[in-house]
Amino acid sequence: MVDIQKTSNSKIDKVNFDDLVFGQVFTDHMMECDYRDGKWQKPVIKPYGPLSLDPSAKVLHYGQAVFEGMKAYKDKDENIWLFRPDENFKRINRSSKRLAIPEFPEDYFFESLNALLKLDSEWIQKGFGNSLYIRPFVIATEKGVSASPAKEYKFMIICSPAQAYYSGEVRVKFSEDYSRAADGGVGFAKAAGNYGAQFFPTNIAKEEGFQQIVWTDANAHEFLEEAGTMNIFFRIGDKLVTAPISDRILDGVTRKSVLQLADEYNIETEVRRVTVKEIVEAAKKGELKEMFGSGTATVINPISGFGYKGEKYELPKLEDSYARFFKDKLMKIQYNEAEDKFGWRYKVK
Amino acid sequence: MVDIQKTSNSKIDKVNFDDLVFGQVFTDHMMECDYRDGKWQKPVIKPYGPLSLDPSAKVLHYGQAVFEGMKAYKDKDENIWLFRPDENFKRINRSSKRLAIPEFPEDYFFESLNALLKLDSEWIQKGFGNSLYIRPFVIATEKGVSASPAKEYKFMIICSPAQAYYSGEVRVKFSEDYSRAADGGVGFAKAAGNYGAQFFPTNIAKEEGFQQIVWTDANAHEFLEEAGTMNIFFRIGDKLVTAPISDRILDGVTRKSVLQLADEYNIETEVRRVTVKEIVEAAKKGELKEMFGSGTATVINPISGFGYKGEKYELPKLEDSYARFFKDKLMKIQYNEAEDKFGWRYKVK
Ligand SMILES: Cc1ncc(COP(=O)(O)O)c(C=O)c1O
Ligand SMILES: Cc1ncc(COP(=O)(O)O)c(C=O)c1O
Numbered sequence: 001m002v003d004i005q006k007t008s009n010s011k012i013d014k015v016n017f018d019d020l021v022f023g024q025v026f027t028d029h030m031m032e033c034d035y036r037d038g039k040w041q042k043p044v045i046k047p048y049g050p051l052s053l054d055p056s057a058k059v060l061h062y063g064q065a066v067f068e069g070m071k072a073y074k075d076k077d078e079n080i081w082l083f084r085p086d087e088n089f090k091r092i093n094r095s096s097k098r099l100a101i102p103e104f105p106e107d108y109f110f111e112s113l114n115a116l117l118k119l120d121s122e123w124i125q126k127g128f129g130n131s132l133y134i135r136p137f138v139i140a141t142e143k144g145v146s147a148s149p150a151k152e153y154k155f156m157i158i159c160s161p162a163q164a165y166y167s168g169e170v171r172v173k174f175s176e177d178y179s180r181a182a183d184g185g186v187g188f189a190k191a192a193g194n195y196g197a198q199f200f201p202t203n204i205a206k207e208e209g210f211q212q213i214v215w216t217d218a219n220a221h222e223f224l225e226e227a228g229t230m231n232i233f234f235r236i237g238d239k240l241v242t243a244p245i246s247d248r249i250l251d252g253v254t255r256k257s258v259l260q261l262a263d264e265y266n267i268e269t270e271v272r273r274v275t276v277k278e279i280v281e282a283a284k285k286g287e288l289k290e291m292f293g294s295g296t297a298t299v300i301n302p303i304s305g306f307g308y309k310g311e312k313y314e315l316p317k318l319e320d321s322y323a324r325f326f327k328d329k330l331m332k333i334q335y336n337e338a339e340d341k342f343g344w345r346y347k348v349k
Numbered sequence: 350m351v352d353i354q355k356t357s358n359s360k361i362d363k364v365n366f367d368d369l370v371f372g373q374v375f376t377d378h379m380m381e382c383d384y385r386d387g388k389w390q391k392p393v394i395k396p397y398g399p400l401s402l403d404p405s406a407k408v409l410h411y412g413q414a415v416f417e418g419m420k421a422y423k424d425k426d427e428n429i430w431l432f433r434p435d436e437n438f439k440r441i442n443r444s445s446k447r448l449a450i451p452e453f454p455e456d457y458f459f460e461s462l463n464a465l466l467k468l469d470s471e472w473i474q475k476g477f478g479n480s481l482y483i484r485p486f487v488i489a490t491e492k493g494v495s496a497s498p499a500k501e502y503k504f505m506i507i508c509s510p511a512q513a514y515y516s517g518e519v520r521v522k523f524s525e526d527y528s529r530a531a532d533g534g535v536g537f538a539k540a541a542g543n544y545g546a547q548f549f550p551t552n553i554a555k556e557e558g559f560q561q562i563v564w565t566d567a568n569a570h571e572f573l574e575e576a577g578t579m580n581i582f583f584r585i586g587d588k589l590v591t592a593p594i595s596d597r598i599l600d601g602v603t604r605k606s607v608l609q610l611a612d613e614y615n616i617e618t619e620v621r622r623v624t625v626k627e628i629v630e631a632a633k634k635g636e637l638k639e640m641f642g643s644g645t646a647t648v649i650n651p652i653s654g655f656g657y658k659g660e661k662y663e664l665p666k667l668e669d670s671y672a673r674f675f676k677d678k679l680m681k682i683q684y685n686e687a688e689d690k691f692g693w694r695y696k697v698k
Binding site (some may be wrong): 010022023024026030033048050051052053054056058059060061062063065067069097098133135137139140143144145146147148149156157160163174177178179180181182183184185191192193194196197198203212218219221228229234239283332 | 351369373375379380397399400401403404405407409410411412413414416418438441446448449484487488489490493495496497505507509524526527528529530531532533534535539540541543544545546547548549552567568570577578579596657
């Protein structure tokens with residue numbers, strides 16, 4: 001059902017897999033599927049290459065675009081695995097719906113993704129931490145500068161090899177003025193516009209010595225919500241706390257997996273609104289033992305400190321950190337090195 | 350300073366200027382200016398044609414894109430005029446700043462805009478209501494799927510001939526659940542993502558018989574803010590009321606011109622928060638005489654009714670409407686048919 005046009009000119013020999021910058025190098029092929037005349041046409045896999053877009057294409061003017069982020073892992077026997085790809089598939093369609101983009105058929109998604117990964121399977125390196133980052137996305141390609149939903153779209157999948165990387169120490173700033181999402185807005189969607197909107201406040205935070213922002217609610221900046229590309233967990237005493245999903249917060253696949261694993265391993269969790277005030281107080285009292293982010297790109301990202309209203313707070317360095325625990329558990333499942341109790345692994349065929 | 354590459358193949362003879370759909374037909378040329386190596390390169394005017402973008406170009410994934418909307422008008426003596434273009438220039442740079450896009454130099458903007466309009470001047474039709482819609486925009490072109498500001502951009506200007514058009518009766522829905530912008534967000538910017546985010550709620554409103562949404566504050570949906578591409582005015586008795594500019598509301602050029610004209614003609618104005626409650630009550634008592642939107646595309650757009658919580662309210666049809674008054678005053682200035690007291694007109698040279 002997928003039309004495959006193979007490249008005669010692989011770039012793989014030119015790539016140094018030991019020195020990859022995240023998201024810069026792409027594999028030999030990409031998937032492209034056009035929506036027109038009211039339906040998704042046949043998916044095509046073809047050599048990775050530039051798109052031709054009219055300067056008035058709606059994606060460029062009205063941000064009618066959504067995306068996903070997933071990874072493929074290769075085990076010792078050269079099997080290729082995805083982690084809960086059904087979640088990403090459902091989420092891109094939830095995002096699309098909110099952006100008035102037609103939803104994508106499930107069989108088109110999985111058949112073309114499997115075919116693409118098989119074709120570019122050499123690009124997936126073995127070794128714990130190595131992976132292929134997969135970026136499905138949809139853009140409004142129809143021409144015309146009137147602010148209304150497009151009638152033509154492209155669904156695409158591009159892939160970029162990624163190494164395990166140590167992101168350095170991450171300190172976060174709790175947002176006091178700027179906001180990421182409004183109630184009734186598009187914060188729960190992986191809508192392109194949500195990300196560009198964070199760059200300027202994040203630049204300011206960087207100048208102040210923080211790597212990322214933890215966004216707070218737009219009303220009163222009282223509640224801690226999520227970071228730019230990660231959900232956020234707090235360990236208060238030995239309890240693991242995270243904000244509930246809402247229409248402002250992305251329903252992260254890693255987040256929900258951490259919560260399930262915590263249950264499995266009898267770690268007490270609370271999914272509830274988390275106030276800035278309680279976290280600052282817990283930090284002062286030494287009860288805030290840990291903070292970490294969860295997301296596909298880094299799996300679990302430990303946070304070593306945070307800033308709020310000009311004060312900086314450092315977190316202890318733990319021997320028995322939850323961050324390390326969950327990262328290890330998750331990665332072992334992802335790389336087919338541990339039992340997959342929950343049926344999260346998906347074998348590429 | 351601008352590099353000009355003329356087309357040898359004008360499309361103008363194929364265009365029926367009496368039957369134009371807004372924003373569908375583009376003139377023979379476009380302006381393109383690249384940002385790279387930390388600076389804006391030389392602006393180029395060249396034949397209108399497709400862009401080549403890497404599938405990983407940041408605009409497609411992270412919505413790092415802003416735009417403007419302006420118009421050129423031709424008077425009886427073939428002079429070409431812009432309306433307060435300095436406002437659009439300043440605003441695109443405000444938008445860019447918020448989206449972490451480098452600001453564009455003023456001389457590049459005006460020199461290339463003048464050159465483009467001169468080259469495509471035949472596309473601007475005489476006649477009250479005819480105009481050339483001008484769309485400056487900036488997109489992040491750098492490749493790479495990591496969520497951080499791009500290092501490469503394109504500033505472009507494309508132009509589309511437009512007719513005066515009667516948009517039909519416009520009824521608006523006051524938003525009860527969905528929101529357009531958050532405090533501390535990007536609502537005041539003409540950021541691409543603000544527009545795509547409105548399509549889905551607007552589709553729902555359309556199914557209910559409304560053409561547009563008037564957005565309310567995201568906190569409590571208590572205050573009326575603006576519509577998708579128009580600021581909103583209310584005439585209560587003979588007083589003209591509109592919401593103040595904030596970080597959620599676009600600082601419309603037409604809006605501020607209406608306010609100045611109202612002063613000039615001794616129409617009492619109030620710039621203050623407008624509650625849904627007071628407007629519903631004023632409508633019930635017959636004190637809400639008029640509502641209209643203001644924006645470059647339609648200048649002034651009369652609104653004939655609104656909906657809120659399942660109720661529909663119709664507004665009276667006035668002989669002496671403010672909407673008609675302001676539209677006429679503004680257009681006469683735009684088309685060089687009335688004195689330009691405020692120095693709003695800009696002659697293309
Ligand atoms: C805003 C946001 N929050 C959270 C996440 C983490 O989600 P997931 O665990 O599904 O990767 C992501 C990225 O993927 C994100 O973009
Ligand atoms: C969100 C929004 N509000 C208001 C306006 C009206 O602004 P202006 O009068 O400058 O065209 C526009 C469009 O131009 C807009 O996009």
